[in-house]
Amino acid sequence: MTVLGDGAAALYETGPVPGPGGWPVTYEQVATGNLPVVEQPSPVPRLSAGLRLHGEYQGSGFTEPKYIARRGDGQVVQLSRLLYLVASSVDGVRDAEAIAHRVSARFGREVSGENIRYLVEKKLEPLGVTVPEGQEDDEVDAPRSDLLLALKGHRVIFNERRTAKIARSLAWLHRPVAVALVLGSAVAMDVWLFGFFGAIEPVLEVLDQPVLILVVFVLTVASLVFHEFGHASACRYGGARPGCIGCGLFLIWPSMYTDVTDVYRIGRGGRLRTDLGGVYFNVVFMLAMAGAYFATGAQFFLATVYLGHFEIMEQLMPAVRLDGYYILGDLAGVPDLYGKIKPILLGLVPGPRGDRAREEVAGLKKSARAIVATWVLTMVPLIIGELGYALWNLPRILTTMIRSLTEQLVGTGAAFVDGKIVEGLVGTIGCVMLLCPMAGVVYLSVKIGGRIVRAAKRATADRPRLRLVICALALAGLTGLSYAWMSGVTPKPLPKQPPIAPILQPGVPTEEPPPARQASTPDRPTDSGAPSDTVPGGPSGSAGASAVPSAGQTSRGASASASPSASASASPGRGATRSPAPASGGPVTEPVSSPPESVPASPTPTPSESVPVSPTPSPSPPPASDSATPAPATS
Template sequence: MPRLTTGLLLHGEYQGGGFTRPRYLARRGDGQVVQLTLLLHLVAESIDGVRDTGDIAHRVSDRYGREVSADNVDHLIERKLRPMGITAPPDGDGHPVDAPRSDLLLALAGRRVLLRERQVARVARSLAWLHHPWVVAVVLTAAVALDVWLFALHGAMGPVLQVLDRPVLLLAVFGLTVVSLLFHEFGHASACHYGGARPGPIGCGLYVLWPSLYTDVTDVYRIGRAGRLRTDLGGVYFNVVFILGLAGGYALTGRPLFLAAVLVAHVEIVEQLMPVVRLDGYFILGDLAGVPDLFGKIRPTLLSMLPGRPVRPEVADLKRSARAVVTGWVLTMVPLLAAELGYVLWHLPRILSTAVRSLSAQAGDTLTAFSDGEFAAGAVGVIGAFTLLCPLVGGAYLAARTVARLLRRILARPAPRRRAHAASHRPKPTAPHAPAEQRPDPVRTLRRSS
């Protein structure tokens, strides 16, 4: 009897999608989320470990509106669902065998869980009231009033200059910034809970060049677009809430470090809203367009723009509005990343030599500060050395992954003559005729934030 893999969840239709045909989502036990067509979703939905292919075919035919035979079901299970990790092998233990996994170059690496799902759910439940529309309106109104006072009347740079002269205050601002980053993640988790989805764990890892926090809120794919956008914006919204808390700290104490932390929080918000890499702005834009994986549309979009080339199915399956958003994003993002990468590579020797000299000087100053008993200045030096070291380590790791991916592709590609010979002698598989359906693109695993 056909059976689903262990831990598989069928989320149903991807609501508010930018596709011309409905897409259905399934989450495997390993956390990977894949897209299914209606036919594949109906087949998977009918598999319960008790029905045979004949019963499944009868059930699917009634719901699909077209005749689907037992041979069709067997073909779809063997050729479609099992390779995607949806159905288990007949002689296996219920886990997918050789199921494809997303291998993203710009992905979070070295993930470590900081707070488990049960702990996150408890905190998210207690903070969900902050997403009530009336509360949001009050928070945003207060934030606008605060920004007018800080930037137009009081001045934002004065507190920053006062903090820069005192290492103890710098440490305090750094500590507040770390707390705001964690509070940011609870914004995503609580918004996820408020929308009716289940937030996962909060953890940390290395993203591109820097350490980063993330929240697993993949469950929001099963709710509507409004819930997904609320989850996307939840982190930045909680940054705003945290800013108001910092303003309250300044009102009570008059200490400038709180206003300096407010300015740092504003910089974090602007960074998060950039849609270039997988920060909050990337997911906001993707959910506005109804396309869950913008990076997966780069290659087909560029190939479809070449003269004489047909439009790729991945692009043709998008609605006109979604295609316009994706095309605009690709035409903006690809030149921007290419120019930035070219600049870094062109100046790489100078960047490395400057970083090494700065790191050496920073280490010397830090040791001197500790030896003189200036522990606050020494701690600031450690943080500075860490910020200098992270891009070097992250860049080396990213370069190693890039080279490894290129080598895997080269080694996995057969020689042209061998490939032609194999193709000419490969028998064509005979399979029962099944209703036509398109192969969907994969959806990436985590909706993360930094």
Template sequence: MTVLGDGTAALHDTGPVPGPGGWPVTYEQVATGNLPVAEPPPTVPRLSAGLRLHGEYQGSGFTEPKYIARRGDGQVVQLSRLLYLVASSVDGVRDVEAIAHRVSARFGREVSGENIRFLVEKKLEPLGVTVPEGQEDDEVDAPRSDLLLALKGHRVIFDERRTTKIARSLSWLHRPVVVALVLAAVVAMDVWLFGFFGAIEPVLQVLDQPVLILVVFVLTVASLVFHEFGHASACRYGGARPGCIGCGLFLIWPSMYTDVTDVYRIGRAGRLRTDLGGVYFNIVFMLAMAGAYFATGAQFFLATVYLGHFEILEQLMPAVRLDGYYILGDLAGVPDLYGKIKPILLALVPGPRGDKARQEVAGLKKSARTIVATWVLTMVPLIIGELGYALWNLPRILTTMVRSLTEQLVGTGSAFVDGKIVEGLVGTIGSVMLLCPMAGVVYLSVKIGGRLVRAAKRTTEGRPALRLVVCALVLAGLTGLSYAWVSGVTPKPLPKQPPIAPILQPGVPTEAPPARQADTPDRSTGPGDPSAPASGAPGLPAGASDGPSPAESSREASASASPSASAPGATGGNASRSPVPSSGGTAADPVPSPSDGTGAPQPEPSPTPSESVPESPTPTPTPPPASDTPDPAPAAS
């Protein structure tokens, strides 16, 4: 305080003094209450629960390096180098300023605290890598990729610790010398099985005995588990760390999986070894089954070997997310091939959208771009063709599915009611094998339909004229297709056939349905009447029959027995390439009179005493055997 000449006092700044919270304030600020507002504490980012940073994507097909992180919910995200450096510097202790100093030193360029705050809030939080500010727990609800053909409903069977032990104990099987011996052994086994022994004989023996079918089913499930051990052990052999082994639903079919995300940080050769590890262990399993056959003589082991070949072929198909898909993706250096379908197709369209898609495609190396473009341009027409083929054959598919499912469930229930437990269990397996493809077709159809509708709405948003055109085209297509279904232009349902594997379909008739006569025979004359026509049509002169001639009967019989001849495209089909069961149903064409297979008509049965037979003074001559009856026209093969 300073005393003036008139005796008054004046206040003046005495310098900063410690104030509330340690912030420097002046005396005037304290006296007037105009205190400075304290700045918020520095932000301390945190990683989301279960996040793993796997490092740089080795052997990538992108021009810029990509880094891989895996969230706790299993979603894999790709990060740029700067984002990966920021995420790897987040430990829950450092604030944005400390992270900025650390990232600047590693990135080689100056990065400020405000830059770090922006990257964390606008880039990493939307991806689910970091926790939003102010949230207490570390669980995040981040968006996931809506993959059409992804595995759903994951359930862990072997956790990471047990998987690591299993992989460590089996990794020696991936040594080059062992691999060469295994491949040589499987070649010798196949030459013996298919060239000398006969691979189909063990399968027929198994189909004849219900208990053996259950045994083969259990062995097939064991081969699936062993297949996953191959992926995990190959991952371990290559220097990566395998995760858990579990199961889920692929479309609607139960499938197994192995978490090998860590292979992205090893070289391309290691990833390909991991991709092929499952198929390689299928081969090892088949060799073990062949050894069990030589030790015991039980042929159901060879039936398991035979089925194992189909499992390998299925796994190597690159159309769906199985081993072949990931092998092709690792060859191209692109982890998600399906994610590149849209930009590859849009890059062919002129205009702004095409330019944006071409920029995204330009981020791929030339070799990767070639592989991905070839795959896309091959798969898209194939998928569209299969979808169109399934819609065209939809009536016959639904008819056959409902008919087969009804017979299967009724027959299996009857087996249990009659106390045939083994037959009932085998029939249950057959029911599951029939239900899963059906449910998969329905699920896939609903998903594809929903995606097409949403894509059409997004494309035509704000463009009413285009939306009207699209609706008109869709309506015209559905109208034409419905007319084809109703008018019978599309192929008719498959004729009912006896089951190929009767043991899987208990209660289903194993004989072909009885032949249906085209006309009602005249009972006024019997087969022994000398006036009976030689053509076998009672009451009608030769050449004047209103039913099919013997040659026509033979052709129709062959057509009803051969699915490929009953109607165009008789093999059926649907979007998921599920086989359409051939059992059950009614024939589309009139069924001819019985034939002995030579094209000659069979004699009518002898009349019963209750039937009226004209008296004859001479004995009724006995007709010659059916095989000696001359055929008036050559039978169609």
């Protein structure tokens, strides 16, 4: 064994040698156990899959600038300037210290690595902007806004590349000269259509032909697609990048959408142009339909123009999330008006909760706050009133819808069985049009009921007495409403009416048959001043009906049957029809007439039998009773 000298040993022991993890340690530190603390490398943050940073929200209605990011699942989140700078510095390579140096230089204030780690873990990860530490993939399961009136079930029709290509080819229509020509031509078209030609005549012609109904339906769908390209091309013209075009369910109605989230980084004028681009392209489509009419003379093109006006008016309504809603939101500079309903309403309540709500809307500018508050205070009473009115009329709504749907399904099925394919297809469209509102009623009832229950549970989580009071009030309200439904206090269902568009309802009678009444037995001679309703039928004549005939009824002499057991109805098939509704609005169903019972023939005619029949209906009022008694047979 070789022994080293003191000087050599000291030199060697104090020199650094590679230690665990590559950190330099000495033999003295190893011998004494006083090893340095090895710092683990800082984790590297990563953005979630599909995240897009759109930049500052231009023309914002907030006092502080807001920044917009869109997750891969389509959810848009608002970020403060600091959070946006952190997210924009995350590239999957820099650690927290490197991100801190970059953010400090751009933010103008010193930000430490510990600050970055806190912002990433506590702010960005819950929003789904960054991926949690230790997760292998980039997919996140972040919470989404549970919007009641939002599009559900998205399906892409035109991907981003195709949408951008078509939008680029149509962007020239948004130039000022083209816009002026289009709007001027639209005014001239409406003056001619409504003032001279007549807009309803083409619609009536379409309703009379099943094939034309299908053609107009196809053209209407085409106008919806063209409407979405109006949004995409306006977005492209303003300098933003349009996304995909797809379809989904709005409530339960099939609807289309265009991803134009990138417009938040352009000015307010560009966003308003994008919002109005859809209805502007509806006008362009109507001008094309008018040109097709002048070229071919087919009036169904003008019917499409007429229906296009209703589509524009529907889109401009700011009540639901259609174009009018986004127009109003961009005018106020607030991207989500519905999100401000709760804080504005709670801000009217005194107390701590009202103070917190007022702080939430305090970040809005005065002009934006006035617009949003006016919209909230207008929409909330309307929504509550509509819900209350729908609940009050729920029995008549369900009864009428079920009756109409049953007749529609039976008639459409009969059309297919009889080989009437076109009528059956048009009837199928009518079935869908009936099913959609029915499904919408169920969907809204479930969603609104669930939200109310969850909100009540949250508000009374630690207050059992308040929960008991709310449950008692809800039970009392439901009991009173149920009593109103069952007792008939609420309005009665509408009487059956002939269809306005018979083509959409194959197999449904287009005319309501006249009311049915049974014959009554004359128990005493009639007055001398009024003619009798009986018909002298000769040797085997039968008694006529005692009810006053309707306008569509034939003369009594022509309707008399030769058999003693014949029905007393004045026209075939009247027995099972309904009489006109009384003043109260409820339907009155007459019983089916039964054959009159045979009685011994009188040897001599009674005075009522000897009076001749008037050729016109009797002006006397109908009998006070709707009941019918058999008339005696005459000899």
